[in-house]
Amino acid sequence: MSFDALDTWWWPYLFILLAGWLATDTWRYLGVYLGGKMSDESDILVFVRCIATALVAAVIANLIVFPSGALADSSLALRVGAAIAGFAAYLLSRKQILAGIAVAEAVLLIGLYLIG
């Protein structure tokens, strides 16, 4: 059953609770339970971090390549170009996230106003 499956007011909230709250806080409670038993350097955690990182990266790429709404009308080259410019600014500024965001947004906005 998807998010739009039921036309009732409570279904979206139940969906958010089960797919959102339960799926995140379970890990937090497990973390408290495990306390200091697990080493942060253990190899299984490297594997877990790799999967989690790749998953979020996939979401980012899809948001840039296949956006919905207001961004959908802009050109793919502009979005990818703005993202690359922002990431380059982030690396060049010694990992200042704000610098990366500012450059990416500037490139995107200039492109949107010039190209339309």
Next chain:
Amino acid sequence: MNENTTAESGSEESHISWYLRGVRRCFSVPGLVLVSAFVGFAGLAREAGLTLPQTVFMTGVVWALPAQVVLIGAMIAGNSLIAAAFAVALSSVRLAPMVVALTPEMRGPRTRKWVLYALSHFVAITSWVLAMESFRNVPRDLRTAYYTGIGTTLVLVNMGVVATVFLLAESLPVQVTAALFFLTPIYFLTSLWGSARERAGHVAMVLGLLSGPVFHLLLPGFDLLAAGCIAGGAAYVWHRTRLKRGTGK
């Protein structure tokens, strides 16, 4: 930050004063970056068709931006509840080791278990970084009060930010809405790179970026799970081979 940590622990007054120091700790560059990320998230949720109460609710109960972005992504793609929960759970595994690392630092000799469970809900990248940086300057039995200040402030401020952006977004020109929407991917593009603990994290990120759109076309509905498992698995295999070669084991 503050060298003067001789506050009388245990008294009501020092609990409040350390709670307030936690509150103040949020008004900093990491806090500002998080607000900009939630501005972007509000734009994303609005474009996805969520209502204002649903978005504020999600922010409060989930309180993990990657998980929220994955959840919205699954909603847009029309994923089932099970598939959405699975993708969100996979994207949030990292919360467990983060809490594992934080809990021993936060626990005092008289800290009750339920307090730790309740406070763990506030653990997300920003609050975790702020706490890990500052805890050594906080008396041990006041760290829960301090972290409560950080956690409640970040959650409440950003719930307010989300609601405000939602209300304003309607009257904004389309270019500005597009720019708001673009904040989320850029925030994660940079913060994900910076938060990687080892080289394999960077490999996983690059492979994930490349495979996301590919699986979106090949396996619609399961694209996130497939990209996460295959790109993440490949990065781990890369990590193992490099380890073997590097240490000669």
